[in-house]
Structures are given as structure tokens and as C-alpha cells.
Amino acid sequence: MDDIDLAVLNVLETMLMTSTYLGFLVVAKRSNELKNVIISMRKEIADQNLTENVEEKRLYFSYNNISCNISKYMSLASLFTVTLMYARPFVDLLVAFDPGNSSTMPYHLPFRAHIIFDYNSPRLYTLVYVYQFPLMYVPLLHVAEVGLIVNLTLHLCAKLSILVYRIRNIRIDSTKSFKDGIKQTVLMHLELKDNSSRIVCRKIVFYRYSETLNNNFNMMLLIELVSCGVRLGLSLYLVLIKLDVDKIATINFIIHTFVVGSFLYLYSYVGEQVVYESQQLSDAFYDIRWSDIEGNERKALIMCMMNGQKTMHITAGKFYTFSLFGFTEIVKSSMACFSMLRAGM
Template identity: 60%
Template sequence: MALIMVKDDLVIRDPQLLNDRIFRCTGICPKKRNKIIFTFSVVYYTVHIVLGIWDFIDYIGIQDHMVHNLLESILTISTLCGMLVVAKRGDDLKTIIETMRDDMKREKLYDNIEEKRLYYYYNSISYNFCRYAPLVSFTTVVPMYIRPLIEMHGSKGVNGSLAYRLPFRSHMIFDYRTPSRYAIVYVYQFYWCMLPMIHIAEVGLIVNLALHCCAKVSILAHRIRNIQVDSTKSFKDGIRKTVIMHLEVREYYETLNNNFNMMLLIELMSCGVRLSLSLYFVLIKLDVDMAASINFMIHTFVVGAYLYVFSYIGEQVVYESQQLGDAFYNVRWVEVNSQERKALLMCMMNGQKTMYITAGKFYTFSLFGFTEKHSRGQLQSSQYFLTSLPL
């Protein structure tokens, strides 16, 4: 990995602060949970899912409506599942988030400017992702929310009638096609616009913790490459510090993978289906409704970006853990006495254990999986949905 050539006055920023602000809106912030807001959010999105499934049943046979409904329902279900995971794993997540923040505050995390640059490389990626991704996600859903108002204005200008279409697919148990009732339902659905923000905050949490793990492993490998072997005392001290840090990193990694493997499995499946449906809608509507096609092109790009982000952090975790094993192997062991070589051999054995970010503990995220295996899986998924949709 090439180091970023930057000034010595590097600023390490906490990327999780941006996610915490979004999590507070749903009451699932690991730092400080709000049960009232969390209960309201869960009930709201659960009701929306039930009404969305009801609406899907009402419109079976109408392809456009079914595709829209599936895209919204799948996103709502996957985000709600993520909220429940974050809430259920709150104590563990609070511990590793505090560990990450404590590592950023501790001066011992990086002993020199080279180690600080290694950490800054991953910290800047995390911070920029959490800074810009929510904005991109929000701009995707806002056109969907305001489009009914534009259509209503256009229809009124043509024949004097109003088209009372809701922004998001949902079955209403009462007749809302009056100005006052429609306004109430329209405002009610505004909270759904928070869903992409919540979803990106869940993704950002995984990205922050995984890249923090990569940064620590990168610093550890750098220390091993520069370990002093000219004296027994220096070598012992160096090995002892690296072993302690390696154990901390392994524990951090195990906690991260155990808490998020099911959420990543849900994300993997939902993103695959949403990507297939979005591409399907773009293909059939490209010459009919250009505005809708552009909107779904953006949606396709965002979903594909999610899959790439998961694959990227998985690739970096694998890469840095392999670099750690190589660093142990490249220690000048010939200059160490036989007794110390045994300790080095144990470190080499532990360093050969490659770390992975997995979905359900069976699918390993990597850039190879993103470009090869996952592409074939999405093609099969697309064929399945195209053949299963009624004509």
C-alpha cells in the first residue's frame, strides 16, 4: 500500500460522530439509546412494511407497481433488520466503538509520523465516506418524495383534476383522496425519507470499524518490519509489544465479524435483488419515462457502490492480515538466538491466520468476489426475477 504524502500535522477525525447523529434520530445510537424513539421507529417501519406487502398483493400483475414496491419493501426490511441488530448488539458495539475512539486518542497508537500516516490513510477514507455517502443517499430519495407533487401540479394544469399518488407504495385502509387527508398521509410518509440515511449509517458503522482494524494491523506490520534484532532485550521487548497488540487486534476483529456477519448477509442478498430490479426497470422504461429511468440509474449506482464498499473493506482486511504474516516471516531471524526464534515461530504461526469479513460466515467479501463470483450471482438473480414477473 502506498503511503499518502502529506504534512506532519495530520488531523485524525472521528468518523463515527457523523453516524451517531443519524442513529440518534432512530434511538439506536450505541453510545446513548433512546427507547421511546427506537420503539416509534420500529413500529413505524414495521407498519410501513405490512402496508407495503398489502399494496403488493393489491397490484399483483401490474409490473411497474410491483417493481417499485419490491425495491422499497426490500430496502425497508433490510434497514429495519440492521436497526434491530445494532440495538441488540448495543453493548458489544459500544465496547468496540469506544475501543476505536480510545485508540484514536491514545498517543501510543502510532509512535511516529510514518505510523500516523498509515492510520490517516484509512481514517480519511472512513471520514469521507460518512461525510458524503448520506448526502448521495438522501438525494436519491428526495426526487421520489417530491415527484407526486410535481405530477399533481401538472395534472391540475391539464384537465383540472388532481392525481393523489403517494410518494411510496403503501396500502391505505381509508380513502385519502381528499386534500386534507392526502396532506396528512403525505407528511406521514416523510419519515420514510430517513430510511436511506439510516441505512448508510449502518453501512458506515461497518466501514469505520473494519478500516480501523485495517489501520491497526498496518501499524502492527510496520512495527514488526522495523523490530530491532541487534540485542536480545530489544527483540524481547519488541516481540512482547507486538504479541499484545496482535491479540488485541484479533479480539477486535472477532467481535466485529461476529456482530455484523448476519447484517452483511442481509445486505448482500438485498443489494443483489435491488440491483437486478433497478436494472430491469431502467431497461423497460428507458424510452418511455426518462425521468424515472434516470432516478433508477442513480439507484443502481448507489446499490452497486454498497456492494463495492463491502468488497473493498473485505479486500483490505485480507490484504493487511497477509502483510502482517509476511512481516513476521521477513524478520531477520538468522540474527536471533535459538531461544528467541521459538517465540518468533509462534508469532509467525499466528500471523498466518488470514482475517476475513464475511456474510453469514460463509461468503467472503473481496474485490475478486465483486467482479467475478458476485457478478455471475447477480446475473442469475436477474434472470430469475425477469422470468418470474408476470407479463
């Protein structure tokens, strides 16, 4: 604790590991519900009736491509970062190699750990070094957690955008066409809000799609919100202190800062998109030429508008709503943490 630089590095690695392991516990606790949601999403993707025309396919695949690119590039960035972190002590060892005096070699481990024995010998150091190799997969599993949240949320956004498109194209040339269009719209809206999963104890379990995401991920997102906010400030501080000392470590922490900032932006982006697409529902109903339909149909339209005004959200701990405006506030808090550490240099 008397060395602030080592303390910051320790806190950074500890928060990463802790948030990842807590995420595992959340996923394990909610595994049955998450399994049902994932199976439902896979069936919808494989179902040819999910989209009815080219425009609906374009709307869906615009979000689907975002999910695919996020999973691919975030995994590559995380793999490169953790590989660089794991190889850095070995590079230092090669640079300082002295065949005549092995006691002066820098026997540093890739990940900070409390070892109960003295490993400052080539043989023991090699064994401990190889022993820490599985820890490289922990950040990749963390990316998998983030990818799961983002993919499920963007799938919801895609279906909402398709629903908005269908509302705007409801035919009102006849009462039957309008009723059929409203019926199809209401059923799809209820499918997004109320999604039947499976029969348990001979009772059909119903749950809301958006609420299911919040119920399953709100604690994980709260952990991510606190962890990523603090880690962003700590990473910037480590970039500053390593800039003139260790170029490899500087590159490593720059990439780590980018990845952590990307996670925060992704959570804020998908939260903003859920709010935006859900708000479009009410606007889409309002844009229908209600003056050209009969009185009974107008009542049904008003009920749909009232139901569509209930905005969906993605929350952390069920009290913080993710949005792009909130992203700027988190970055400001991280910069305040960075400034405080910088003042103590």
C-alpha cells in the first residue's frame, strides 16, 4: 500500500477478475431463464416468418450486423490485450538475460498473485508462469458476457424496428384490413413484452422480454457500470505513468482503456436504442390516418397508442438507465478519478 502505482495496478486486475467471476454467478443463477431466451431468439432467427419483405430484412440485419461485428472485434481486441499482458514479463526476461548470474533476472509474473514459496529460480518461475496461462481466458469470457447482453438487447431492438415498420404500413382501405393489421401488430407487441418460455409444473411461465433482460442482467450491469467506470480512470493513470518507462505496458494499457471505454459505450448505445425504438411505437400509431377509420377502430388505436407510450429501458440495478447522456456522465466521473490519482503523483 505504500506504492500507489502497484496499488492501482492491483486494484485494476482485481476489479477485472472480480466483476467477471460475479458475472459468472449471475449467469449461473439465471441459467434456466437465459437458456429459454436464447433458444427463443435462435428459433426466431431460423424462422422464415420473422421478416415478410426486403425492407424488414434490412431493418433486422442492420442490428444483426452490429451484434456480429461487436462480438468479433471485441474478442480480437481482448485477446490481443491479454496476450500482450501475458508475454510482457517473458520479453523483459529475454532483454535482461544474463547467463552468468540468474539471481539478477526480473522474475515478474504476468498476473499479480500471492505465491507462498520463493519462485526466483528458472525452473520454479517457468512452472508458475505456465500455471497462470489459463487466466488468459478470463477476459475472453468477460467479452462473452458482454456479447450475450448486447446480442439479446439488439435482437429486441431489431424486432421493435420491424414492428414500427408494420404499424406505419397498416392498410386502412377497409375495416377488415385495418382490423387484421391492428391484430397482427398487437400480437407482435405482446410477444415482445410477454414471451412464453416453457411448461414448468404444468403451468405455462410467461415473462416480459424486456423485463426478462433487466431481471437477469441488472445486477451484472450494475457490477459492470461500477467496475468499468473505475477501471477507465485507473487505466488512464497507468498509461500516464508507464509512458516513459515501459512502451509495451503503455500500449497494453492504451488498448485496455479503449476496450473498457467501448464496453461502457456499448451498454449506453444499446440502452439508447431500446428507448428510441420503443418510443417510435407511439409515434407510428399517431402517424396512422385515424380520420379515415371508423369510431370503434379509433378506440382500439387509442389503446394501442397508450400502451406504446410505455418506454422500455435497460437498467443497472433497476435504478440507473443506460443512455448516451449517461455515458458522458460516467466518463466525467472516470476523469475525476484520473485527476485525483494524477494529483497524488
